[in-house]
Amino acid sequence: MALREIVQFPDxxxxxxxxxxxxxxxxxxxxxxDMCDVMYAEPGIGLAAPQxxxxxxxxxxxxxxxxxxxxxxxQVIINPEIVHKEGKxxxxxxxLSVPDYTAEVERAAQVTLRALDLEGKEIVEEAEGLRAxxxxxxxxxxxGVLFIDxxxxxxxSLYVAKRKKQLAEESEG
Ligand code: ZN
Numbered sequence: 001m002a003l004r005e006i007v008q009f010p011d012x013x014x015x016x017x018x019x020x021x022x023x024x025x026x027x028x029x030x031x032x033x034d035m036c037d038v039m040y041a042e043p044g045i046g047l048a049a050p051q052x053x054x055x056x057x058x059x060x061x062x063x064x065x066x067x068x069x070x071x072x073x074x075q076v077i078i079n080p081e082i083v084h085k086e087g088k089x090x091x092x093x094x095x096l097s098v099p100d101y102t103a104e105v106e107r108a109a110q111v112t113l114r115a116l117d118l119e120g121k122e123i124v125e126e127a128e129g130l131r132a133x134x135x136x137x138x139x140x141x142x143x144g145v146l147f148i149d150x151x152x153x154x155x156x157s158l159y160v161a162k163r164k165k166q167l168a169e170e171s172e173g
Pocket of ligand 1: 094095096097137138141
């Protein structure tokens with residue numbers, strides 16, 4: 001089965017505000033499966049629905065996995081809310097939708113997230129460190145925000161210029 005393609009910057013679909021998931025239907029379950037497949041194949045530790053072009057408030061995350069298939073433990077997060085934030089942490093971030101770039105981003109060091117799982121059950125998670133960073137990064141995607149929107153204007157414009165050049169070169173073939 002072919003993997004779905006990741007939407008990449010500067011695609012405007014990454015800037016949309018996603019809509020809450022209504023009922024958890026077979027389509028939603030299928031989308032979550034597709035998202036996990038893409039996340040592990042890339043590889044990544046999180047992927048949000050807008051990154052596959054779907055404007056829905058849903059992401060998948062697995063900050064623990066290794067190459068061994070039986071270590072995989074993807075969590076599907078639906079309609080999340082970050083209900084508490086505390087402290088500050090700076091982390092070097094990357095994004096499957098922002099090719100060839102990493103930058104330090106400041107975020108809350110601890111977060112409490114409330115969401116639904118794929119069965120529609122409420123989950124509450126307290127996270128810190130990488131897990132907290134990843135939850136905030138993926139949550140941002142649902143509001144059309146990328147990590148490069150959280151760095152200095154200068155750094156962002158340097159990246160945007162580099163990316164435009166890269167895309168121009170690709171289209172020239
Ligand atoms: Zn991302």
